[in-house]
Amino acid sequence: MTIQSSQEKRTEQTYVGVAYPRLEDLRLTTGKAKFLDDLSVPPGTHYAVILRSPYAHAKIKRIDAEDAIKVPGVRAVLTAVELLSVMDPLPLALRSPIRYYPIATDRARYAGEPVAVVIARTRAIAEDAASKVNVDYEPLEVVADIEKALAQGAPNVHEAVGSNTVWKKTFSYGDVGNAFEQAVKVVSVDVRVNGYTVPPMETFGVVAEYDRGSDVLTEWCNFIGPFTMAYVVAKALRLSQDRFRVIVPGDIGGSFGTKLAVYPYMALIGACSIFTGVPVKWIETRMEHFVGSTRAATRLSHLEMALSADGEFLGLKARITDDIGAYPRSPEPGHLLKSVSNFTGPYKIANLEISGEYVTTNTLPTSPIRAFGRPHLCIPLEKLVDKCAKITGTDPLELRKRNFIQPRDFPYTTASGGVYDSGDYGAAIEKLKQIFDLDGARADILEKRREGRLVGLGFAVGIEPSVSNMAYLDLAIPEEERQKATFMPHSGGQHSATLKIEPDGHIVARLDSCPQGQGHETVAAQLVASVLGVNPEDVRVLTGVDTFNVSWSISSGTYASRFGSLGISAVYSAALDMRKKLTEAASKLLGVSADDIVMENGVLFSKSRRDLKISSKRLVGTVYWNPGSDALKGGDHTLSVTRTFNVETLGPATLDNKVNASATYGFIGTAAAVEVDRDTGSVSILKYASVHDSGGSVNPGIVEQLCVGAANQAASHALHQELIHDDRGQPLNITFGDYYVRTAEDFFTPIFGSAAKKSPFTPLGTKGVSEGDNMTGPAALLIAIQDALYEYNADIDTVPFTAERIWSRFLSKNNLGESASSRSDVA
Amino acid sequence: MNRSIDIKINGKNYSDVVEDRLLLVNYIRDVAGLTGTHMGCDTGHCGACTIVMNGEAVKSCLILAVQAEGASVETVEGLASETGLHPLQVSFRRNFAVQCGFCTAGILMSALALLRNNPEPSPEDISKALTGNICRCEGYPNIVKAIEEASLVIRASKDLGREPRGKENEKEG
Numbered sequence A: 001m002t003i004q005s006s007q008e009k010r011t012e013q014t015y016v017g018v019a020y021p022r023l024e025d026l027r028l029t030t031g032k033a034k035f036l037d038d039l040s041v042p043p044g045t046h047y048a049v050i051l052r053s054p055y056a057h058a059k060i061k062r063i064d065a066e067d068a069i070k071v072p073g074v075r076a077v078l079t080a081v082e083l084l085s086v087m088d089p090l091p092l093a094l095r096s097p098i099r100y101y102p103i104a105t106d107r108a109r110y111a112g113e114p115v116a117v118v119i120a121r122t123r124a125i126a127e128d129a130a131s132k133v134n135v136d137y138e139p140l141e142v143v144a145d146i147e148k149a150l151a152q153g154a155p156n157v158h159e160a161v162g163s164n165t166v167w168k169k170t171f172s173y174g175d176v177g178n179a180f181e182q183a184v185k186v187v188s189v190d191v192r193v194n195g196y197t198v199p200p201m202e203t204f205g206v207v208a209e210y211d212r213g214s215d216v217l218t219e220w221c222n223f224i225g226p227f228t229m230a231y232v233v234a235k236a237l238r239l240s241q242d243r244f245r246v247i248v249p250g251d252i253g254g255s256f257g258t259k260l261a262v263y264p265y266m267a268l269i270g271a272c273s274i275f276t277g278v279p280v281k282w283i284e285t286r287m288e289h290f291v292g293s294t295r296a297a298t299r300l301s302h303l304e305m306a307l308s309a310d311g312e313f314l315g316l317k318a319r320i321t322d323d324i325g326a327y328p329r330s331p332e333p334g335h336l337l338k339s340v341s342n343f344t345g346p347y348k349i350a351n352l353e354i355s356g357e358y359v360t361t362n363t364l365p366t367s368p369i370r371a372f373g374r375p376h377l378c379i380p381l382e383k384l385v386d387k388c389a390k391i392t393g394t395d396p397l398e399l400r401k402r403n404f405i406q407p408r409d410f411p412y413t414t415a416s417g418g419v420y421d422s423g424d425y426g427a428a429i430e431k432l433k434q435i436f437d438l439d440g441a442r443a444d445i446l447e448k449r450r451e452g453r454l455v456g457l458g459f460a461v462g463i464e465p466s467v468s469n470m471a472y473l474d475l476a477i478p479e480e481e482r483q484k485a486t487f488m489p490h491s492g493g494q495h496s497a498t499l500k501i502e503p504d505g506h507i508v509a510r511l512d513s514c515p516q517g518q519g520h521e522t523v524a525a526q527l528v529a530s531v532l533g534v535n536p537e538d539v540r541v542l543t544g545v546d547t548f549n550v551s552w553s554i555s556s557g558t559y560a561s562r563f564g565s566l567g568i569s570a571v572y573s574a575a576l577d578m579r580k581k582l583t584e585a586a587s588k589l590l591g592v593s594a595d596d597i598v599m600e601n602g603v604l605f606s607k608s609r610r611d612l613k614i615s616s617k618r619l620v621g622t623v624y625w626n627p628g629s630d631a632l633k634g635g636d637h638t639l640s641v642t643r644t645f646n647v648e649t650l651g652p653a654t655l656d657n658k659v660n661a662s663a664t665y666g667f668i669g670t671a672a673a674v675e676v677d678r679d680t681g682s683v684s685i686l687k688y689a690s691v692h693d694s695g696g697s698v699n700p701g702i703v704e705q706l707c708v709g710a711a712n713q714a715a716s717h718a719l720h721q722e723l724i725h726d727d728r729g730q731p732l733n734i735t736f737g738d739y740y741v742r743t744a745e746d747f748f749t750p751i752f753g754s755a756a757k758k759s760p761f762t763p764l765g766t767k768g769v770s771e772g773d774n775m776t777g778p779a780a781l782l783i784a785i786q787d788a789l790y791e792y793n794a795d796i797d798t799v800p801f802t803a804e805r806i807w808s809r810f811l812s813k814n815n816l817g818e819s820a821s822s823r824s825d826v827a
Numbered sequence B: 001m002n003r004s005i006d007i008k009i010n011g012k013n014y015s016d017v018v019e020d021r022l023l024l025v026n027y028i029r030d031v032a033g034l035t036g037t038h039m040g041c042d043t044g045h046c047g048a049c050t051i052v053m054n055g056e057a058v059k060s061c062l063i064l065a066v067q068a069e070g071a072s073v074e075t076v077e078g079l080a081s082e083t084g085l086h087p088l089q090v091s092f093r094r095n096f097a098v099q100c101g102f103c104t105a106g107i108l109m110s111a112l113a114l115l116r117n118n119p120e121p122s123p124e125d126i127s128k129a130l131t132g133n134i135c136r137c138e139g140y141p142n143i144v145k146a147i148e149e150a151s152l153v154i155r156a157s158k159d160l161g162r163e164p165r166g167k168e169n170e171k172e173g
């Protein structure tokens, strides 16, 4: 259908705020979508099977591929020896002597690290041949966790560093010393978040084709951005950007952040294609995904809050230790740095000190997982706030409200430089109470407790930042270096959209996003349709990136909830520009001023003289076929616009380490009621509710489905998910049978409410949404479980809080009462 | 070893010579070219590869292509007919039961087998029928609701003596 096809009159924003059925679903429910493994491959494509280290730490003495290479159909067996001839290390954000390659060189540093790649005509042949490669390993002592990594005399994961600490830094804002001196009480908590992942259904995949004729390497991959990483890959492969083409398909089978970490494999498979001269395809197996893709950091945190007599939060101190696996790969140390600007959450806390230490271990390297680092932050922070409420005898929601940033404070700059756009957190809490039926829930808890049941309530709130300002990673660079004139600061987080009207009137929107289930096509079509007065079906939306054909930037991609904030803004702005172009062309053709033109139902006409009109179809035709006409000649009326949207607050980091890491800041409040089974320690969720401030949504159906998933994932993480390894660093849960994943038998249906406060920074006021439950969910559940176990004085300090942990630490009979924290919490 | 097989997929006959070790899922995807059926694991846990074989929901990664000799297989590509989308497809869309869509084909096929065997499933029946299907986007509430709604539509249209097909078909493609 074309720009003129609409039957009914459409006015602007008709489809904004409508739960319009997703356009993507027509292909996704009929089996016609094309995911990476469904794409046809270049002629002569060979298949890669990656041989991985079975040891978490070992010297690689010899790799014998003689038998493997003899297998008919095998093209090559490639090890670091071959691949380093076409590859440099992948650049790191951290200044470090560590050289990170996507394949082990002299040593393997985690179980699962690639050691060799077998390239063969079919995958089956490559698998057969891989079993014939003999690697002579000399196992070395393994450092599998933070405690061991930091112990005196521990072996070093990287000898060049001379210690397992790869980065250490204290950030101080305000006057923390004074705040703690003024404090009437100091409350502290400790929490350990174990390494975990949120594995997507579709595994990683890369097809690389190096073309000798053009000297261009093309890669099809289910990488989600940011395209800074494409730059990193090009660097590692010694390619200039014009010789590296990345094509991301429009359909990606889930990611939850993980598919950022496709980038080391883009380097590895790219190097294989460059070296062998044949196209190479690699599709990760599920077990490879668990041992070789990525995970969230393991974190130990110690938080302290300085409280005034009336429960005001005077200052916050945090000591954070993150285990980021075998290599500090980019974008680490983001687990900590991404959250520095919003470290104090929705609270007004002027004095803040964060000490971070980054530790390498012989485990899988990390990267962003849905809500990058914020579960790690929100869980201890909300546990701390809950404890403050108990100690001061204040209602936990009232204490929060007392310390909230108030509506009149916006835009609000946090102690660490975050610029919050808008919010009414108090109103959101009232809404939460209402949708959760707090009074009813409290009565229900009392009732059940009378029956002797272990039930409890928990609340958690948080900031939901969207978009990533590259500047945050500059905090990893020493200030002295940032002071030098040669230093190039980073900043920005822009999103682009290109809108075209084709000669026959068809509308095409090209985004630089890589959606993995977020329905961008539908949302973009709704926006364009609303502005141009057509139906969403009239707009063909192309997602996924092709770096040779799309207006992209280093920020492109889909991560950090950027679409709801900047993506929507880019599409909407492009649509407005297009309407302006159409109006201007019409004004020339009709001989009236542009502000006199209105567009309705596919017709542009003069408001003052309604008989002066032109159909949009004819208008488009004239622009294309008759631009030399008297009315149009000399002007630029091309019906193609590209808009790149950024917000002004995304500036570089300052020398006093203040940075605004996100463009917009939503809010989320979550309440949960749980029951703990006395006999098994297993937890059932009786009720779960969240209120989101997303600034408003273009498609509430999509927002809701994403949040339903996030809430269920939150519970999966909180109660079950952790990557377990033994003390030799052997991963123990590497299938969907061993690593907990929820099924249709144990989901829950969350209750959601909206408390939208429009952002002044985006044209429609939207902010990002749908990662919030991943952080407040686990926090609220933890607090609810502590409440349910109040008679045990339970201090839940490990995430996930599995049934086994709950039972063995609290419920097994003789533990009654002994588990009370022996620490002095009250100074 | 190679063997020749005859399989009917979505009513169409396929004859091929295949390696013994070829999995049915790889036959469907790589030989028959029907890529709507996916693979999400290598251990039989995820259900992304679910098809209907001789009337039953089956994980096509757990059987060999040669074991399907003579079988009648239905995949997601066969769900819609000339007259339109299947009520399950319509209702998945209407209920926002699809996020990334990678699990969707498998879940639709499990649901299809369920509704044929049990046209009036309770939400518990639906959950049970889906235990072999993982949705990592965790959209289960919407999925279960969509299947329940589809069962109602199918029953209602049977009562009316009409083919239960969706109107959305014209917008397809």
Ligand code: FES
Binding pocket: B038, B039, B040, B041, B042, B043, B044, B045, B046, B047, B048, B049, B050, B059, B060, B061, B062
């Ligand atoms: S592919 Fe996972 S069960 Fe078949």
Ligand code: FES
Binding pocket: A201, A253, A254, A517, B097, B098, B099, B100, B101, B102, B103, B104, B134, B135, B136, B137, B138, B139
């Ligand atoms: S919709 Fe993504 S896995 Fe189910």
